[in-house]
Every structure is written in C-alpha cells, then in structure tokens.
Amino acid sequence: MLDQAEGYTTADGRRIGPVVMEMKNITLRFGGVEAIKDISFDIREGEIRAIIGPNGAGKSSMLNVISGFYVPQEGQVFYQGQPRPPMKPFQVARQGIARTFQNIALFEGMSVLDNVMTGRLTHMQTGLFWQSMWKGKAEQEETANREVAEKIIDFLEIQAIRKTPVARLPYGLKKRVELARALAAEPSLLLLDEPMAGMNVEEKEDMSRFILDVNDEFGTTIALIEHDMGVVMDLSDRVVVMDYGKKIGDGTPDEVRNNQDVIDAYLGVAHD
Amino acid sequence: MSEAFLYTVEVFLNGLMAGVLYALVALGFVLIYKASGIFNFAQGVMALFAAMTLVGFQNGQVPFAHLINATFGLHVTNFGWNLHSVVAVFLTVLVMIFLAWAVQRFVFRHLVGQEPIILFMATIGLAYFLEGFADLMWGSEIKTLDLCWSAGHCLPQGGNFWIEDMTAGLGGEGFYGFFIDSLDIVAAVVAMVLVAALVAFAQYTKQGRAMRAVADDHQAALSVGVSLNFIWILVWSLAGFVALVAGIMWGAKSGVQFSLSLIALKALPVLMLGGFTSIPGAIVGGLIIGVGEKLFEFLIGAPFLGGATENWFAYMLALLFLVFRPQGLFGEKIIERV
Numbered sequence: 001m002l003d004q005a006e007g008y009t010t011a012d013g014r015r016i017g018p019v020v021m022e023m024k025n026i027t028l029r030f031g032g033v034e035a036i037k038d039i040s041f042d043i044r045e046g047e048i049r050a051i052i053g054p055n056g057a058g059k060s061s062m063l064n065v066i067s068g069f070y071v072p073q074e075g076q077v078f079y080q081g082q083p084r085p086p087m088k089p090f091q092v093a094r095q096g097i098a099r100t101f102q103n104i105a106l107f108e109g110m111s112v113l114d115n116v117m118t119g120r121l122t123h124m125q126t127g128l129f130w131q132s133m134w135k136g137k138a139e140q141e142e143t144a145n146r147e148v149a150e151k152i153i154d155f156l157e158i159q160a161i162r163k164t165p166v167a168r169l170p171y172g173l174k175k176r177v178e179l180a181r182a183l184a185a186e187p188s189l190l191l192l193d194e195p196m197a198g199m200n201v202e203e204k205e206d207m208s209r210f211i212l213d214v215n216d217e218f219g220t221t222i223a224l225i226e227h228d229m230g231v232v233m234d235l236s237d238r239v240v241v242m243d244y245g246k247k248i249g250d251g252t253p254d255e256v257r258n259n260q261d262v263i264d265a266y267l268g269v270a271h272d
Numbered sequence: 273m274s275e276a277f278l279y280t281v282e283v284f285l286n287g288l289m290a291g292v293l294y295a296l297v298a299l300g301f302v303l304i305y306k307a308s309g310i311f312n313f314a315q316g317v318m319a320l321f322a323a324m325t326l327v328g329f330q331n332g333q334v335p336f337a338h339l340i341n342a343t344f345g346l347h348v349t350n351f352g353w354n355l356h357s358v359v360a361v362f363l364t365v366l367v368m369i370f371l372a373w374a375v376q377r378f379v380f381r382h383l384v385g386q387e388p389i390i391l392f393m394a395t396i397g398l399a400y401f402l403e404g405f406a407d408l409m410w411g412s413e414i415k416t417l418d419l420c421w422s423a424g425h426c427l428p429q430g431g432n433f434w435i436e437d438m439t440a441g442l443g444g445e446g447f448y449g450f451f452i453d454s455l456d457i458v459a460a461v462v463a464m465v466l467v468a469a470l471v472a473f474a475q476y477t478k479q480g481r482a483m484r485a486v487a488d489d490h491q492a493a494l495s496v497g498v499s500l501n502f503i504w505i506l507v508w509s510l511a512g513f514v515a516l517v518a519g520i521m522w523g524a525k526s527g528v529q530f531s532l533s534l535i536a537l538k539a540l541p542v543l544m545l546g547g548f549t550s551i552p553g554a555i556v557g558g559l560i561i562g563v564g565e566k567l568f569e570f571l572i573g574a575p576f577l578g579g580a581t582e583n584w585f586a587y588m589l590a591l592l593f594l595v596f597r598p599q600g601l602f603g604e605k606i607i608e609r610v
Contacts, residue, residue, distance in 0.1 A: 067495065093497035105492035107485050118485050122497040124478045128506075131477040138477065181496065 007044055010237055017045030019081075020189055020221050021066065026075035028061055035061040036072065037245040043189065048215055049223045050232045053242035054265060059225045060102060062242070063193050066223070067099045068092035080188075094122050098187035100178045102194045102225075108167040112177050115166055116153060119184030120145040149184050155217070156180045156210060172203040176210070183214060190214070192224035196231055208235055229266065233257065241265070275447050282450045283570040284563055289456030291562020292463045293525075296518035297535055298542040298554035299467065300511040305548045306487040307507040310380070310391045314399035316536020318371070318512055321406045323519030323528045325367050327417050328410045329360035335409045357419045361516075368512030376505045384500075403533060412530065417523035427524045428454035459521040466517060467555055470510070474551075479506060487549075541590035547600030556601060561586045 007016040021043040028036040035058045043049045051059045064070040065077070068089040077084045079095065087095075098119070107115050123145060130137045153159055156176055161169060166177060175195060182190055195211065196204045208231060214220050226232045232239060233253040241249035241256055243265040249256045256262055300315040312318075328335065332351040341347055355363075379394055420426040432454040440449035474480040485493040486503045493500065522532055538561070546557025565585040573581030593600065 069491075069494075088499075089494040090497050090499045093495055099495050101491070101495070105489050105495065107488035107492060109488050110484060114481065114484075118481055118493075118496045118498075121478060121482055121485075126478065128479055131479055132473065142476075142478075185496065 007046075010047075014046065014237075016047045016237065019043070020045050020079070021223075022078040023062075023066070024076045024078065026062070026065060026072045026077070028058075028065060028070055028072045034245050036065070038075070039242070039245075039247045040075075041240045041247065041250055043221060043223050044238075045221050046215070046219050047221060047237040048211070048235055049221075050236035050239045051223065051225045051242060052227060052229060052232050052239055055227060056244075057227075057242040058245040059227070059242055060193060061245075063099070063191050063223070063225055066092075066189075067097060067191055093185070096122075096185070096188040097191065098182035098185040098189075099191035100175075100182050100193055100195060102197060104171075104174050104178055106166045106174060106178055106181070109165065111163050111165055112158060112169075112180075113149065113153070113162045115177055116149045116180045116184045117145065119152075119181040120149055122185055123148075148186070152180050152184050155213070156183070172199055172206075175199070175203075175207065179207075179210065179214075183218075183220070186218075188221065190220050190222045192222060194225055194227070196226060196228065204231060211235060275444060278442055278447055278450075280567070280570065282452075283566050285450060285452055286456070287563035287566030288559055289453065289460060289562070290566065291559035292456065292460045293518065293521055293558075294535070294538050294542050294561055295555045295558025296459070296463055296466075296514065296521065297539040298546065298558055299463075299470075299551065300514040300518065301539055301543055302546075302548065302551055302554045303470075303507055303511045303514065307483055308380070308391075308486075308504055309388060310395060311388070311548070312398075312511065313392065313395040313536065314402055315511065315515060315539065316533040317399045317402045317406070318368075318515035319519035319522065319535070320528070320530065320532040321371075321402050321519075322364055322368055322512065322516035323417060323523035323532065324406050324410045324415070326360055326364045326419075326516070326520065327415045327523070327528050329355050329363050330357060330418075331415075333410060338411065339408060358421055361419075364516055365513060368516055369509045372505050372508030372512050375508055376501065380504065381501065399533070399536075403530070407530075414527045414529040415523075417520065417528050419520060419524060427458060427520075429524075430454060432457060453525075455521070455525055462517060462521070463555070466514065467551060470514075471551060479503075483507065538586060541586040543600070544590035544593050545600055547602045550600070550602035553600055553602030561589065564589055 007018055009015055019042045023042070024040050026036055026039050027034065039062070051062055053059050061070060065072050068087045068091065071086045079097075107118065110118075124141055126138045126141055153162060156179060158173065158176055158180060161173065166174060169177065179192070179195065182192075192211070196207050199207065211222060211224070212235065215222055224232075224236070236253060238251060239249070239253055239256045240247060241259070241262045243261075248261040248265055249259040251259075297315060297319060300318070301312060304310055304312045304315070327333075332353040332355060334340065334348050334351060337349050375398065379398060380391070383391055383394055418426050430453070431451045435452050436449035438449065440447065442449075474484055482493070482498045483503055483506065485496065485498055486500060490500060493503075519528075519532065522535060542554065542557040542561050544557075545560055546553030546555070565582045568585045569579065569581050573579055573585070
C-alpha cells in the first residue's frame with residue numbers, strides 16, 4: 001500500500017503525497033527520564049496523521065519536538081527532505097509549521113480578528129521602516145493578509161465573534177479561534193495538540209468536521225494528538241501509537257485497532 | 273473672579289504640566305513591563321544617560337575623556353566642533369538602540385524564564401552600571417541642554433508671555449495672569465504626539481501586533497513565528513527613545529545632572545495609580561500625581577503642614593491606591609479563578 005516516493009490513495013479516494021516530515025530515531029530526555037525513546041515515523045503531504053496513546057505516553061513531547069519547543073538529545077528531524085538543524089520555535093513557525101496548544105494559548109486581550117491576524121505574521125515581509133510609514137507598501141500588505149484572515153474566519157464560522165476579545169469566549173470557541181490562527185498561517189504542516197480535549201460530544205463533532213473540512217478544502221497536512229481513540233479512528237488516515245515513550249504501533253486505523261500491543265496498552269495489561 | 277481661585281487654577285495648570293513629565297518617564301516603564309514583565313528600575317537612569325549623550329554629542333565632547341587622558345597621558349576634552357541638534361538627536365537615538373541591544377544580549381537573554389524579582393534586581397544593577405558608565409563617558413559636571421533645530425529656534429525657556437497677557441485681565445490689580453512655563457507646554461504637546469504615535473504603532477503595524485502578542489503570551493507568540501528577542505530589543509529601543517524625550521524635557525528644565533535619575537522614583541506612584549500595563553494609565557496617573565501634589569501643597573501643605581509636602585504626597589496617594597485599588601485605574605483586573 002505504501003509507495004515510498006509516490007504516496008498512496010486512501011479508501012475514500014484522496015491522494016496522499018510524498019513525505020513532508022520525517023522523525024528518525026528521536027530520543028528526548030528530561031534529566032534521567034526518557035520521555036521519548038527511539039521513535040521514528042513520517043508524515044505525508046495531505047494526510048491526517050494521528051499520534052495517540054494513554055496519558056503520559058509522550059505524545060505532547062513529540063509534538064513539541066516537531067514544533068521546536070523541545071530539542072531531542074538523539075535522532076534527526078527531516079523537513080521537506082532536508083535534515084533540520086536545532087531551531088527555535090519561532091524559526092520552525094516561519095518554515096510553515098503551525099500549531100495549537102492543549103491548554104489553549106491565545107492572546108486573551110486581543111480580539112478574535114487580531115488573534116487570527118497574528119497567524120499571518122510570517123507572511124508579512126515589510127520591515128519596521130515601511131510599517132511605521134503605514135501608508136503604501138504596509139497598507140497593501142495588511143489588506144491582502146486581512147482578506148486571507150477573513151476567509152479563514154468565514155470558513156470556521158466565527159464571523160459573529162470577530163471583534164470580541166478572546167477572554168470573553170467560551171472554551172469550545174476558543175479552541176476554534178486557536179485553530180483559525182494556526183490555519184491563517186497557511187501552514188504546510190498543521191499540528192493540533194488534543195483539539196478535542198475537554199469538549200462535549202456536540203463540540204467534538206463540530207471540531208472533527210472542521211478538521212476534515214480543512215484537510216479537504218485546503219489540502220492541509222495535519223498531525224494531531226488525541227487520547228480518545230474513538231474520535232481519532234474516524235478522522236485519521238494513519239495512526240502512530242505511543243506508550244511509555246515508545247512506539248507500539250503505526251499504520252491505518254484498522255491495522256492499529258487489531259494490534260495486540262495497542263489493545264494491551266489501552267486495556268491495561270501489566271508490563272513485565 | 274477671586275484671586276485665590278485664580279491662583280488655584282494656576283497651580284492646577286502647572287501641576288498638569290509637571291505631571292506630563294512624570295508621565296513621560298512612567299511611559300517607558302509601561303512599555304518594557306508590558307512586553308517582558310520586567311520592571312525596569314533603570315528607566316530614570318536611561319533618561320539621564322540619553323540626555324548626557326545628547327549634550328555630549330552637541331558640544332563635541334570626547335567620550336571617556338578622563339579615561340583616555342589618564343591612560344595615555346593626553347589632555348583631550350573636546351573635538352572642537354558643535355554638532356547640529358538634529359544630528360545629535362539622531363546619533364543619540366542610535367546609541368539608545370545599541371544600548372537596547374546590549375542590555376538584551378548581555379543581561380536579559382541569560383535571564384529568560386527567571387523570577388520577576390531576579391529580573392528586577394538585574395535592572396537595579398543595570399541602573400547603577402549605567403549611572404557609572406554615563407559618568408565615565410561624559411563626566412559628572414552639570415550641563416545645560418539647549419535644543420535648537422535652526423538658528424534662533426530653540427526649546428523655549430521661561431514663562432509664556434502670551435498666556436500671561438491673555439489671562440491678566442481675569443483678576444484684579446495684583447493679578448498678572450497665569451504663569452506657565454513655555455517648555456512645559458512644549459513637553460505636553462510632545463508627550464501627546466508620542467503617546468498617539470506609540471498607540472498607533474502598537475495597534476496598526478505588524479511589529480506592533482507582534483509586540484502585543486508577546487505582551488499577552490510568550491508561548492503563543494513563538495508559535496506564530498515571533499522572535500521574542502527581536503521584540504524585546506524593539507521594546508527597549510522604544511523605551512530608550514521615550515527616555516531620551518523625557519531626558520530632553522527634564523534636562524532643558526533643570527539642567528542635565530545626576531539627580532535626574534531620581535525622577536524614576538516619582539514614576540513609581542504614577543504607575544501605582546495608572547496601572548503597570550496601561551499606556552493611557554501612565555499619562556492619566558502622571559497628570560493626577562502632578563496636579564495632586566501641587567494642589568495639596570498649595571491648599572493644605574503650605575498653610576497647615578509647614579510645606580514640602582511634594583516630597584511625600586505622591587507616595588501617600590500611591591499607598592491609598594494600593595489598599596483600595598491595587599490594579600490601578602486602568603490596569604488589568606486581578607482575578608484568579610479557583
């Protein structure tokens with residue numbers, strides 16, 4: 001099924017392209033604790049890739065490695081075919097990798113529109129001088145980027161709260177605004193850290209629909225973390241399963257579901 | 273109108289003008305505090321340093337003259353030229369930007385993620401370092417600061433005769449009109465323009481948006497591709513520029529001298545009133561303190577308390593605010609959800 005160079009076609013007929021991001025033998029330690037142990041996997045263009053596992057499996061650490069918040073002690077990250085040197089998170093963001101956070105990291109004091117506009121910062125090139133002049137180059141750039149932001153806002157159906165300060169929004173909407181901000185960057189890889197954590201069933205369904213729509217409409221490559229297996233299986237094309245920092249499964253939802261190690265990890269079989 | 277009332281109005285107006293100068297210093301504090309959570313004790317010394325550098329450039333002083341002379345047995349003090357004020361201001365701005373870079377590179381880059389008290393201590397160290405450095409670089413004599421953009425067009429000194437003449441008719445025989453320092457009026461106008469420009473910059477430019485993002489949430493700012501380092505240098509540069517403006521106004525008023533750095537202390541009560549995170553708050557707080565201490569001295573202090581209440585009135589007012597409204601007039605409300 002998996003052709004290394006070309007990618008593959010999903011069951012519902014979507015074309016999945018070549019590898020965008022490859023993690024090779026990643027090991028991450030905090031002092032003596034190994035949060036990630038020698039893990040390798042890849043993410044392909046256009047696919048929805050899930051990383052699942054019980055609490056404390058090292059999923060969030062893995063996402064933080066991809067987004068540059070943590071630097072692994074061993075292993076190599078390849079991005080668009082090139083080995084990536086250790087980078088600061090803002091440099092990773094400028095390479096086209098956008099993310100959301102498990103505990104929502106929005107700019108609470110700013111309006112929804114302003115928050116989404118910060119997502120466009122990586123696309124705005126004019127320097128301090130022209131920005132201070134405001135008219136001319138800076139204004140054109142602002143208008144163009146504003147259009148993109150508005151498009152995303154429409155797409156995620158948050159027009160009604162465009163001018164509302166984020167601090168006033170309920171939890172579910174905040175999650176959606178955070179998705180909008182990440183999406184505004186038009187990322188080549190979108191990382192979602194537990195996009196459905198703390199949501200009720202209805203909100204989860206909404207979020208699932210948005211994730212699928214984003215992938216469908218913009219062709220965005222998405223890697224997401226979730227510990228709720230049910231949601232992920234419907235959503236994703238391929239799944240990595242982690243437990244105690246190790247990879248215990250990798251494949252399509254069906255393959256993973258029938259993997260004995262995965263079943264043990266989720267049902268809690270004693271490790272010897 | 274009774275003369276007592278007119279004098280009170282005059283005191284009020286002068287208080288307003290003094291308040292503008294407090295507000296200018298407080299503004300520098302707010303900029304840095306908002307973006308990095310650092311309470312910059314060195315803001316007053318930065319104003320002093322900026323003013324000394326400006327005068328030094330204007331007069332063609334040789335920097336580090338004492339050091340050079342002592343080391344090499346020379347007797348240089350002056351390049352023998354006088355720089356145009358506009359050029360000198362431009363060069364001083366460059367020096368303040370360099371200072372911002374150096375502070376970030378050599379001090380705060382190494383203290384990222386430290387406790388606020390440690391950052392605060394670092395700024396106290398910075399304040400004393402900068403004071404000594406300014407002394408070493410430009411000497412410790414009191415200097416006069418005259419800023420002229422063209423021959424005969426300088427920062428005004430003394431009372432504004434126009435206002436005096438226009439208001440002289442309001443009172444009786446003994447009333448000669450309101451005495452208001454022309455320099456204070458210039459300072460007020462400059463402060464207004466400066467605040468408007470800063471607010472516009474923060475609201476409508478890409479870097480301003482990034483600045484607000486950093487002020488709000490460091491992690492989130494990183495995730496949208498904002499370099500914290502760049503923003504911090506930018507903010508310290510802006511604070512350096514505000515310090516220069518404050519230094520020019522204070523220096524032109526009372527000479528460039530080391531007591532200038534003490535005005536930083538007066539900015540503290542201003543911040544207590546206005547809130548540490550609000551630019552409009554810094555302005556309003558400055559005005560309230562300025563008017564408050566002048567009126568209090570005039571109406572209560574001098575007649576009943578033996579005078580010199582201006583030394584402590586601002587701090588008393590700040591104390592009252594701390595008790596009843598700790599976030600200040602405009603600060604973000606302190607609510608912790610349990």
